[in-house]
Amino acid sequence: MTVGPDDVRIRLANVYEWYLFRLKPNDFPEDLQEDWVWINQQLKKYAHRREPGSHYYGAVRYTCSIIRKQTGVKIAQRLLDIYLKLQQMQ
DSSP: OOSSSSOHHHHHHHHHHHTGGGOOGGGSOHHHHHHHHHHHHHHTSSOOEEETTTEEEOHHHHHHHHSOHHHHHHHHHHHHHHHHHHHHHO
């Protein structure tokens, strides 16, 4: 997810909508819950939006469409950090 052909913001929106939307803070060990909450806050910073012609953007997709690439990289890095910490716990 952190490396790929598409813009990191597109990859973030896709991975959240396909997999991560199901996860809640209590799905993580206590020391990682704050990171997960931060990620969700960043990805849902802006409310959903309906464009003329009835094109609908959910909060995550819309947020990812307007944040800077640098912000997307920070979010992706935090996701990677969570993943690596979970791997170390196994």
